[in-house]
Amino acid sequence: MFNTFNMGVGMIVSVDKNDADKAVAAIKAAGEDAYVLGELVESEEGVIIC
Numbered sequence: 001m002f003n004t005f006n007m008g009v010g011m012i013v014s015v016d017k018n019d020a021d022k023a024v025a026a027i028k029a030a031g032e033d034a035y036v037l038g039e040l041v042e043s044e045e046g047v048i049i050c
Helices: 017-029
Strands: none
Touching: none
């Protein structure tokens, strides 16, 4: 099933880390599921996907 259909995350909204809780609450109040997926950090190691 995962090889046939796009089983990805869906829509992503990027907000400041300080606003993450407010953004999640607003999206949930609108009737959608929401959660914090990760964070962007400055690094000299390049892109790291965890």
